[in-house]
Amino acid sequence: MSAAPQIRQVQINIPHEQTTMQIQALAIADVKIITPRKFGDERGYFSETYNKQALAEAGIEETFVQDNQSLSATRGTVRGLHFQIPPVAQAKLVRVLRGSILDVAVDLRRDQPTYGTYVSAVISARDGNQILVPVGFAHGFCTLEPDTEVFYKVSAPYSPAHDRGLSWIDKDIAIDWPVDPADAVLSAKDLALPCLADLPDCFTLRR
Numbered sequence: 676m677s678a679a680p681q682i683r684q685v686q687i688n689i690p691h692e693q694t695t696m697q698i699q700a701l702a703i704a705d706v707k708i709i710t711p712r713k714f715g716d717e718r719g720y721f722s723e724t725y726n727k728q729a730l731a732e733a734g735i736e737e738t739f740v741q742d743n744q745s746l747s748a749t750r751g752t753v754r755g756l757h758f759q760i761p762p763v764a765q766a767k768l769v770r771v772l773r774g775s776i777l778d779v780a781v782d783l784r785r786d787q788p789t790y791g792t793y794v795s796a797v798i799s800a801r802d803g804n805q806i807l808v809p810v811g812f813a814h815g816f817c818t819l820e821p822d823t824e825v826f827y828k829v830s831a832p833y834s835p836a837h838d839r840g841l842s843w844i845d846k847d848i849a850i851d852w853p854v855d856p857a858d859a860v861l862s863a864k865d866l867a868l869p870c871l872a873d874l875p876d877c878f879t880l881r882r
């Protein structure tokens with residue numbers, strides 16, 4: 676049994692009761708952290724983890740058509756970076772059912788000043804927070820705990836023919852992952868993904 680991969684500590688927020696759904700834009704403003712309201716009592720808590728109308732009232736109009744869930748047994752598991760190309764490009768609403776992840780979104784929109792840059796956030800079952808990754812981004816995460824279970828909604832159905840990926844260790848993007856490449860657990864597919872410089876333009880709107 677190989678030793679557990681070494682994970683550099685990442686700031687994990689302490690959960691707190693919320694009175695309303697909170698929405699916070701990250702440095703790339705289209706990527707948002709959504710923290711639904713929690714009703715705590717002596718039994719535990721209740722939370723509406725998805726409410727289409729509440730999101731629409733906050734200006735989040737994505738329509739989700741498929742739910743996905745993955746379990747990663749080992750902390751330091753990296754899944755991604757993935758995206759689907761039009762006409763089935765996906766927005767993703769990601770949350771963690773058990774454990775925690777460092778979630779990463781890379782901007783692939785060549786007509787944006789943030790093209791080729793990324794944002795990241797710790798998403799955890801403890802915090803009950805979620806990340807909204809819009810169309811036009813590559814998405815991936817690194818698990819921070821063993822047996823981390825991730826649940827996410829996508830706005831277009833899975834289409835292997837439109838499934839694309841980007842190397843997690845692309846030097847031009849230089850994502851600060853909390854695990855060293857020597858210790859990370861990835862699929863053979865993800866280990867072979869190309870760098871951004873070798874990807875065709877997938878998302879710039881045709882004028």
Ligand SMILES: Cc1cn([C@H]2C[C@H](O)[C@@H](COP(=O)(O)OP(=O)(O)O[C@H]3O[C@H](C)C(=O)[C@H](O)[C@H]3O)O2)c(=O)[nH]c1=O
Nearest residue numbers: 743745754755757758767814815816832833834862864
């Ligand atoms: C994504 C997907 C996959 N699959 C099948 C295809 C493979 O036989 C198997 C595992 O797929 P994959 O290795 O792509 O799974 P992950 O590495 O967890 O990829 C996912 O995790 C990263 C973080 C993402 O953002 C993507 O949404 C998604 O690609 O599930 C399906 O049947 N439907 C689906 O929607």
